[in-house]
Amino acid sequence: MSDENQKTYDIIVVGAGPAGMSAATAAAEVGASVLLLDEQPSPGGQIYRGILSAPEARAKILGSSYTEGLAITKAFSQSSVTYQPLATVWQFDESGSLIYSVEGEVTQAKGSHILLATGALERPVPIPGWTLPGVMTAGAAQILLKSSGVVPDNAVLAGSGPLLYLLATQLIRAGSPPKALVETQTFKDALAAMRFFPLRFSAWKMLAKGFLMMREIKKAGIPRYKAAKGFRAEGSKQVEALSFDHKEERLRLECETLLLHQGVVPNTQITRSLRVQHRWNKRQACFHPFTNGVGLTTNSNYSIIGDGRAIAGAQVAVLEGRSAGSFVAASLGFNVDPADVFKQQKIIKKERAVRSFLDRLYQPPKEILTPANGATVCRCEEVTAGKIREYATIGCLGPNQTKAFGRSGMGPCQGRYCGLTVTEILAEENKSSQQETGAYRIRSPIKPVTLSEIAQCSED
Amino acid sequence: MESEYAIVGGGIVGLSLAYGLLDLGKRVIIFDEGDLAFRASRGNFGLVWVQGKGLKQPAYARWSRGSAALWGDYAAELEEATGQSLALQQDGGYGYHLTDEALEQEIKDYTWLKEQLGGNYPFEALRPNELRREEPNVGTDIAGAVYHPEDGHVNSLRLFQALASEVRRKGARFVPKVTVTNVVQQPDGFQLTYGKSNHHLSQKVILSAGLGAMTLGPLLGFKAPIRPQRGQVMITEKLPKLMNRPSDTLRQVDEGGVQIGASAEEVGLDDRETPGALAKLAKDAIRVYPALANVKTVRSWSALRIMSPDGLPIYQESLTCPGAFLVTCHSGITLSAAHARLLPQWMEGQANAPDLTPFSEDRFDV
Numbered sequence: 051m052s053d054e055n056q057k058t059y060d061i062i063v064v065g066a067g068p069a070g071m072s073a074a075t076a077a078a079e080v081g082a083s084v085l086l087l088d089e090q091p092s093p094g095g096q097i098y099r100g101i102l103s104a105p106e107a108r109a110k111i112l113g114s115s116y117t118e119g120l121a122i123t124k125a126f127s128q129s130s131v132t133y134q135p136l137a138t139v140w141q142f143d144e145s146g147s148l149i150y151s152v153e154g155e156v157t158q159a160k161g162s163h164i165l166l167a168t169g170a171l172e173r174p175v176p177i178p179g180w181t182l183p184g185v186m187t188a189g190a191a192q193i194l195l196k197s198s199g200v201v202p203d204n205a206v207l208a209g210s211g212p213l214l215y216l217l218a219t220q221l222i223r224a225g226s227p228p229k230a231l232v233e234t235q236t237f238k239d240a241l242a243a244m245r246f247f248p249l250r251f252s253a254w255k256m257l258a259k260g261f262l263m264m265r266e267i268k269k270a271g272i273p274r275y276k277a278a279k280g281f282r283a284e285g286s287k288q289v290e291a292l293s294f295d296h297k298e299e300r301l302r303l304e305c306e307t308l309l310l311h312q313g314v315v316p317n318t319q320i321t322r323s324l325r326v327q328h329r330w331n332k333r334q335a336c337f338h339p340f341t342n343g344v345g346l347t348t349n350s351n352y353s354i355i356g357d358g359r360a361i362a363g364a365q366v367a368v369l370e371g372r373s374a375g376s377f378v379a380a381s382l383g384f385n386v387d388p389a390d391v392f393k394q395q396k397i398i399k400k401e402r403a404v405r406s407f408l409d410r411l412y413q414p415p416k417e418i419l420t421p422a423n424g425a426t427v428c429r430c431e432e433v434t435a436g437k438i439r440e441y442a443t444i445g446c447l448g449p450n451q452t453k454a455f456g457r458s459g460m461g462p463c464q465g466r467y468c469g470l471t472v473t474e475i476l477a478e479e480n481k482s483s484q485q486e487t488g489a490y491r492i493r494s495p496i497k498p499v500t501l502s503e504i505a506q507c508s509e510d
Numbered sequence: 511m512e513s514e515y516a517i518v519g520g521g522i523v524g525l526s527l528a529y530g531l532l533d534l535g536k537r538v539i540i541f542d543e544g545d546l547a548f549r550a551s552r553g554n555f556g557l558v559w560v561q562g563k564g565l566k567q568p569a570y571a572r573w574s575r576g577s578a579a580l581w582g583d584y585a586a587e588l589e590e591a592t593g594q595s596l597a598l599q600q601d602g603g604y605g606y607h608l609t610d611e612a613l614e615q616e617i618k619d620y621t622w623l624k625e626q627l628g629g630n631y632p633f634e635a636l637r638p639n640e641l642r643r644e645e646p647n648v649g650t651d652i653a654g655a656v657y658h659p660e661d662g663h664v665n666s667l668r669l670f671q672a673l674a675s676e677v678r679r680k681g682a683r684f685v686p687k688v689t690v691t692n693v694v695q696q697p698d699g700f701q702l703t704y705g706k707s708n709h710h711l712s713q714k715v716i717l718s719a720g721l722g723a724m725t726l727g728p729l730l731g732f733k734a735p736i737r738p739q740r741g742q743v744m745i746t747e748k749l750p751k752l753m754n755r756p757s758d759t760l761r762q763v764d765e766g767g768v769q770i771g772a773s774a775e776e777v778g779l780d781d782r783e784t785p786g787a788l789a790k791l792a793k794d795a796i797r798v799y800p801a802l803a804n805v806k807t808v809r810s811w812s813a814l815r816i817m818s819p820d821g822l823p824i825y826q827e828s829l830t831c832p833g834a835f836l837v838t839c840h841s842g843i844t845l846s847a848a849h850a851r852l853l854p855q856w857m858e859g860q861a862n863a864p865d866l867t868p869f870s871e872d873r874f875d876v
Contacts, residue, residue, distance in 0.1 A: 141785050149785055158785075325782075444675045445520070445686050448545025454552045455671045457765075462747060462808045488545050493783050498747065498806040501770075501792045505803075508789035 059085045059132070060382050061375075062148065062161030064139055064320070067095020068119065068364045069356025070167030071126035072371025077379040078129045080386050085159060086126075087137040087150055093123050095169060096189070097364050099196040102127065108199050111223040115216060115259070115364075116196075122368060140495035141507075142324055146351035149507060151499055156506040163351060163378045166321065167371065170314035170357035173336070173414060174467045175209055176421045179283030180310065181429055188217045188311035201226040202307035206292050208232040208281060209311040210412045215263040217309065222270045230303055231267065232294055234312070234415045236277040243411035253404040275301070279417060283308055312414045316358045319466055322492040324349055330485040333409045334361055335419060336470055337489055343395060344377045345370060353378060362405055369398045419474045427475070428468040430461020438472055442479035448488045449473055462498050465490040513539040513683070515857075516702055516712035518690045518726065519719035521551035522666070522842040523849060525673035527716055530854035532680040539683040539712065541690050541704055543722075548738070548781060550720055551842060553813020555743060555771045556666035556763065557756060558598070558844050561605050561633070561658040565619050568626040569868035570822050574841070576864075577848035578660050584847040585664065588672045591679075596668050597764035603661030604636070604645075604757040606652055606798050613653040620656060633658045647752050649800040655757070663756040665764055666843050673846075685710075690719070693729055695831040714833040714857070720816050721779070723838055731830030733871045736838055738779055738814035741772040742787045747806045752799065760795055768802065770795045774815075783812040815840040825853070825869040836871075 063074040066088035074086045094101040098119030101109075109117050126133075134152065141149040147160045172189045179185065188207065194200040201224045207214050210233050221228050248254070267274070280295040284302070293302040315336035318328060326347040327340040338360045345353040355374045356367035373394040380386035421427065423436030433456050438446075441455045449465070449472045452458050458472055459465030465472070469490050477487040495504070515531050517524045520542030528538045560578050564571025578600065585598040607613035617635050624631040634657045641655050642648055678684060685704065692703040693715055700715040717723045717730070727734025748766030762768050773787040788810055796803045816838050818824050823839030835857055839845055848864075856863040 143785075441671075444671070444678055445542070445684055447687050450545045450552070454549075454667050455674070457667070460809065462806070464809060491546070493810045493812070494785070494788070495807055495810070498808045500804050501744075501746070501796055501807055502803040504744070504785075504807055505789050505792035505796060507785040508793050 056147070056158045056160055057085070058160045059083045060162050061085075061165060061378055062087065062159060063165045063167055064088075064148075065095060065167035065169055065356075065358070066090065066093040066126070066133070066135075067097060067167060067169050067356060067367065068122060069169070069358075069367035069371040070095065070165070071122055072368045073165050073167060073355060073375030074131040075122070075126045075129045076372045076375030077384075078131045080376065080379045080384040082379045082382060082384050084131045085161070086131050086133050087139050088133070088135055089138055091135050093126055093133065093135070094119060096193070098123055099193065104196070108196075111220055112196065113220065113223070119364070138497050138499065140497050140499050142320055142494075142496070144324060144349055144351070151503050154500070154503060156503050158507070162382055163353065165345075165374060165378060166352060166354040166358060167356045167367075168317050168320055168358045170361055171317045171466065173312045173315050173418075174471055175310040175312045175418055176425045176427050176435065176471055177281040177283060177310070177418070178422065178425050179285065179289065181426050182283050182285050182289045183287070184285070184289035184306055185283050185308045185310065188213050188309045189314075191309050192217055192220070195220060195224070202309070204229045204305060205307040205309050206230050206232060206303050206305040207309045207311070208278070208292055208294075210234045210414070211311055211313040212260065212408065212412070213314070214311045215260065215267060217311075218272060219263050219266045222266060222272070227270050227272055228309075229305055231272060231274045232278045232281075232292060232303070233274060233276050234278060234418070235412055239411055239413060243407050246406035246410050248404045248407055250400060250403060256404055279415065281417070312418050313412055314357065314361055315470065316360060317466070318358075318489070319464065319492050319496055321347060321352075321354060322489060323494065323496055324352060326352065328489065330483065331360065333406065333413070335414060335474075344391075345374045362402055366398055366401045369394045369401065373398065419471070420478050421471065427471045428458035428461065428465070430463055431457040433458040433468075435471070435475055438475045439479050442476055446476060447480055447482070448476060449490045450488075452476065453490065459490045464492055464496070512710055513537045513712045514714060515539070516541065516700065516710060516715045518693070518702070518715065518717050519722060520674075520684070520686070521549060521718065521720060522554075522670055522673065522846055523720075523837055523839065524716070524718035525670070525677050526842075526846040526849035527718060527837060527853055528677045528682050529673055529680070530850040531857070532677065532682060534854050534858065536854075539685065539710065540677070541685045541688055541702070543689055544687045548721055548779070548814050550813055550816060550840070551670055553741065553743070553811055554666050554843055555769065556663050556761065556843060557603070557758065558600060558662045558664050559603065559758065559841070560660045560844075561603065561656065562758060563841070565623055567820065567822060567868065568623060571623060571627065571631065573848065573869070574844055575660060577845050578662070580847035580851050581662070581664075584850060588669070588676065591676050592672045594668060594672060595665075596672065597665040598662065599664075599756075600660070600662030601755065602657055602659040603663070603755050604641075604655040604657055606655045606757050606759060608652050608794070608797060610653045613656070616656050632660065645754055647799055647801055649798055651797055661756070663761050664843065669843065669846065690722075690726065693726060693834070695730070695834070700831075700834065714835070716835045716837060716857070718837045720838070721814060723836060727836055730834040730836075731828045732826060732836045733874050734824070734836060734838070735874050736816050736818055736824070737776075739817045739840075740775040740777050740781065740812060741815055742775075742783050742791065742810060742812045743769060743771040744788060744791060744807050744810045745769050746802065747808050749805060752801065760798060767808070768799075768805070779814065781812050781814055783810045819874060823869050824871060825856070825866045826871045827857075
């Protein structure tokens with residue numbers, strides 16, 4: 051592979067979720083040459099995974115929040131975008147070149163601009179015992195449901211956030227209702243959230259969806275335990291129960307599957323590898339890449355849109371995608387109607403309004419953000435919260451020093467799952483802010499690739 | 511006087527010196543930078559290495575061998591104190607060579623060095639068949655290796671951690687997250703300025719600040735002719751035992767991953783990784799160990815070596831400001847034992863101190 055046969059495009063989009071598909075389609079509509087790279091075998095991202103091939107029965111189980119993705123996915127499929135599925139992008143260059151592998155074949159491509167639409171990941175829920183077999187995230191259960199229709203029996207769902215309710219209703223419709231919902235949000239959270247209660251009618255539509263889900267869960271007779279704390283996954287070889295404190299007593303719910311969820315956070319691995327600036331967002335308790343109104347990062351060759359920029363959900367992701375796709379195309383000289391971009395920006399602002407309410411209502415509790423000493427934080431290298439605290443006492447100020455001292459973040463996921471927890475613990479121990487504590491430095495390969503793939507980039 | 515020794519730089523070099531000075535009963539303070547400082551101590555390859563050292567200056571070969579010989583006892587002491595294994599293995603190591611010319615040249619160089627050292631320099635050239643008896647997984651497309659029985663490797667991150675906790679336990683004061691911006695000799699000692707114009711007074715001062723000595727050195731009358739040299743390294747997923755002994759480019763760490771290094775690039779203060787350099791490392795690694803081709807790489811990293819013009823360490827007491835010492839090298843792991851056990855005696859002017867004149871700054875006089 052050499053520089054001469056590097057492919058060039060006006061725009062390269064990474065990620066085929068709602069933001070990426072919309073951005074690519076919008077830019078291609080006005081004549082830009084667009085390459086879209088995605089890891090999955092078919093477009094849709096996490097939320098609309100497998101949507102083009104989902105059987106009718108499965109679509110019914112997944113509901114309208116899934117099927118409403120069909121229109122944009124079809125529009126994307128019919129556009130002139132060069133779509134490359136099964137592509138793992140593992141190196142990003144500050145000048146806008148990237149390297150990706152498709153089944154072991156390595157290609158280098160360059161875009162006049164790169165739009166990252168790489169979405170969110172679930173916030174880690176490092177409770178004691180979360181590494182036991184049978185404990186999964188709610189998102190992982192949804193992947194199974196969307197890609198192969200597999201559902202767990204008698205699962206206990208624990209944590210907080212809209213996805214927990216959505217999954218519960220989907221399991222009910224699939225004929226495997228969960229055993230119980232154990233929720234961390236408290237009455238105090240609800241009160242505090244009222245300050246952000248959205249007064250606009252369109253926001254009510256979204257909240258109404260939430261009420262319908264609650265009703266469906268209630269009708270199915272699923273018990274809900276609110277303001278639960280002190281979570282512990284129990285079991286020796288496999289999870290056997292979830293125990294927790296509820297109204298002054300310790301409860302224990304037996305289960306073979308425990309599905310944890312505590313909201314989603316932007317996946318910042320790529321933007322970190324580019325060393326662009328990030329900003330700690332207190333309400334969402336995570337880092338956001340620092341961007342302007344249309345998602346431009348502090349590296350002018352890169353923008354980031356959708357949940358990877360800040361969690362706002364699929365509706366906003368579509369609008370951000372269209373807006374950024376059009377804007378970047380315009381900046382490259384393609385003829386775009388500015389009124390169109392402006393209009394989308396206005397709607398985005400309104401749609402985002404509901405977010406503050408949800409963020410506050412489902413704010414992760416402290417025991418999840420800074421877990422007890424016994425809980426494993428870095429799963430790859432088996433580093434506990436107690437160890438991270440110990441490293442703070444011998445001088446670890448930031449996550450990169452804990453890496454050197456105790457290998458946290460050195461495994462195959464490069465700290466994708468433990469990063470936020472390590473930052474939170476160190477900030478607390480060193481009485482410093484999360485912003486000042488910082489984050490793991492991310493290096494290529496962003497995702498593990500074989501040595502022979504790396505060797506293919508040789509210049510001679 | 512607030513301290514007897516102020517050490518600027520809390521990397522492996524500074525911590526090793528602190529460890530030794532604390533053993534002599536000295537009051538020590540260490541100034542260190544933050545999480546994203548250029549830290550050679552985090553980027554190193556983890557070798558305790560004699561091979562290749564001093565091919566033009568036999569004194570450096572002697573010094574490296576001396577440190578390697580001290581390592582066993584030094585590691586045992588740290589392990590006992592911290593209850594943690596450093597995974598030190600010192601039963602020899604290889605320098606692999608892909609072409610016959612390169613191997614022959616290397617044999618010539620070592621033969622010269624051996625003569626200079628009066629015949630006291632053990633090494634062996636291993637041809638492919640002999641090499642494969644020792645390392646059955648080595649590929650067929652290489653010329654052979656030079657084997658040096660005193661070479662070895664260690665878990666250098668655990669060394670870093672052990673030194674950091676021991677130095678604190680023995681009573682050193684630590685001032686983290688600050689940059690020392692000025693050092694001035696005054697009648698009553700050295701005044702260091704750090705952070706937002708804080709001051710500290712110390713009898714003596716040691717610059718073990720890595721690349722930071724480029725700016726601080728001249729303030730104390732040192733030449734400090736050092737420069738950054740970038741080295742890029744990769745590590746694979748954890749594997750079952752693939753190699754018995756380390757080499758200067760490939761080693762299997764005690765956790766199971768294979769570490770692949772290292773580039774040597776003159777690019778200034780740039781510690782980013784680049785696909786071209788990593789590709790070359792990958793290609794050479796696959797040639798030596800073909801089984802690596804299908805192994806996953808989980809991470810790369812890149813760090814800056816602290817290089818002097820001739821690649822040797824610099825040990826110098828300031829001629830204009832006596833009591834100020836410059837200690838800098840690019841082999842902080844190998845030399846950690848010597849730095850902890852021998853340099854404090856030199857700084858204290860004791861009779862049993864080693865002769866360090868070959869490593870003084872005099873050699874840079876034109």
